[in-house]
Amino acid sequence: MSHLPIHLARRMASIQPFFVMDLLGRARRMEAAGRSIIHMEIGEPDHPTPEPIIRAGLDALRRGDLHYTPSLGLPALRESIAAFYQERYGVAVPAGRIVVTPGASGALLLALGALIDPGDRVLLGEPGYPCNRHFVRFLEGEPVGVAVGPEGRYQLTAELVARHWRAGTVAALIASPANPTGTVVAADALAAMVAAVEGRGGRLICDEIYHGLVYEGQTTTALACSDELFVVNSFSKYFHMTGWRLGWLVVPEGYVDAVDRLAQNLFLAAPTPAQYAALVAFAPETRAILDARRDEFRQRRDFLLPALRDLGFVIPVTPEGAFYLYADCSAFTDDSFAFAERLLEEAGVAVTPGRDFGANAPERHLRFAYTTSLANLAEGVRRLGRFLA
Numbered sequence: 235m236s237h238l239p240i241h242l243a244r245r246m247a248s249i250q251p252f253f254v255m256d257l258l259g260r261a262r263r264m265e266a267a268g269r270s271i272i273h274m275e276i277g278e279p280d281h282p283t284p285e286p287i288i289r290a291g292l293d294a295l296r297r298g299d300l301h302y303t304p305s306l307g308l309p310a311l312r313e314s315i316a317a318f319y320q321e322r323y324g325v326a327v328p329a330g331r332i333v334v335t336p337g338a339s340g341a342l343l344l345a346l347g348a349l350i351d352p353g354d355r356v357l358l359g360e361p362g363y364p365c366n367r368h369f370v371r372f373l374e375g376e377p378v379g380v381a382v383g384p385e386g387r388y389q390l391t392a393e394l395v396a397r398h399w400r401a402g403t404v405a406a407l408i409a410s411p412a413n414p415t416g417t418v419v420a421a422d423a424l425a426a427m428v429a430a431v432e433g434r435g436g437r438l439i440c441d442e443i444y445h446g447l448v449y450e451g452q453t454t455t456a457l458a459c460s461d462e463l464f465v466v467n468s469f470s471k472y473f474h475m476t477g478w479r480l481g482w483l484v485v486p487e488g489y490v491d492a493v494d495r496l497a498q499n500l501f502l503a504a505p506t507p508a509q510y511a512a513l514v515a516f517a518p519e520t521r522a523i524l525d526a527r528r529d530e531f532r533q534r535r536d537f538l539l540p541a542l543r544d545l546g547f548v549i550p551v552t553p554e555g556a557f558y559l560y561a562d563c564s565a566f567t568d569d570s571f572a573f574a575e576r577l578l579e580e581a582g583v584a585v586t587p588g589r590d591f592g593a594n595a596p597e598r599h600l601r602f603a604y605t606t607s608l609a610n611l612a613e614g615v616r617r618l619g620r621f622l623a
């Protein structure tokens with residue numbers, strides 16, 4: 235035991251944990267004690283990293299090529315990402331504007347770090363990815379949670395941006411497809427939002443981490459709309475590389491120098507073996523594996539969505555992407571947190587309560603992740619059915 239008093243910075247008071255981690259810990263302890271648990275709380279792909287990526291990572295380790303890379307990333311990887319934008323979206327993005335980061339998390343920190351002064355406001359849709367508001371608070375800005383609902387496909391819109399923009403607002407942050415709702419911002423809505431933000435002298439940050447995991451329609455990158463916005467992406471989700479901690483950020487030309495300085499000071503560089511491994515992430519052999527997995531996620535969505543609706547969960551819009559369903563559970567409870575605890579204890583099904591995703595009716599919502607096999611999902615649905623009966 236330390237004899238010194240614990241001194242915590244005041245900002246720590248507004249940094250909350252992921253509540254689901256408690257639940258996951260409890261689920262793991264129950265499994266260790268012999269209980270069978272169906273995991274629908276986990277926000278990462280269940281399949282391993284594709285073999286070609288692992289081989290490339292091992293090759294880098296064997297070569298011993300493990301020095302720091304430049305802060306902005308391995309030049310060859312930045313070129314590969316630029317080529318990916320051209321091939322996938324037909325959008326020319328110079329490699330010079332691409333920064334390789336420790337995950338989308340590192341990219342979000344760099345983008346927000348370069349933009350926010352203490353007190354600056356950032357518009358965020360709620361429900362939304364919880365780290366965003368904590369990043370803003372860490373930088374002593376003001377995260378402004380804007381309630382988004384099924385009428386706007388759970389996404390910020392140009393109209394909401396206009397309604398909530400005030401003096402001191404510097405940015406709006408969206409994710410498409412989104413966590414926890416899986417919805418995509420349509421191309422015309424995206425263009426309107428870019429115009430709304432840039433017309434007010436602000437910057438749009440668009441988190442495209444779930445690109446590649448879209449099951450219908452065309453996805454456009456926000457970079458097709460403007461060179462003046464920030465795009466966050468990652469090797470975590472579609473590329474199945476969560477633990478390698480690798481992502482990227484595309485920045486407007488005028489921000490490259492500032493973001494380079496921040497990256498040098500905060501991280502020095504993204505992990506070197508992961509960067510070498512990711513050099514083969516865009517190769518046709520790897521993409522074939524990843525696209526087959528995307529198709530499997532689609533099958534899971536197409537099974538789970540109607541099954542949950544049949545049970546009485548309300549999922550008003552069909553999510554086009556990611557691997558989440560955000561369900562209104564108010565037919566069963568007015569306390570989704572207690573309900574998730576009972577589901578775990580009594581039914582052996584782990585889900586994420588709405589409380590992790592902000593202040594917009596969290597007590598009425600649960601997030602179901604289809605990051606487990608169809609057979610497990612079917613068993614989960616059976617257990618839910620028995621529990622609700």
Ligand SMILES: Cc1ncc(COP(=O)(O)O)c(C=O)c1O
Binds near residue numbers: 337339441467480
């Ligand atoms: C919307 C969103 N952005 C960013 C992240 C962070 O991902 P990573 O740092 O693994 O790339 C996540 C992880 O779940 C996410 O859901």
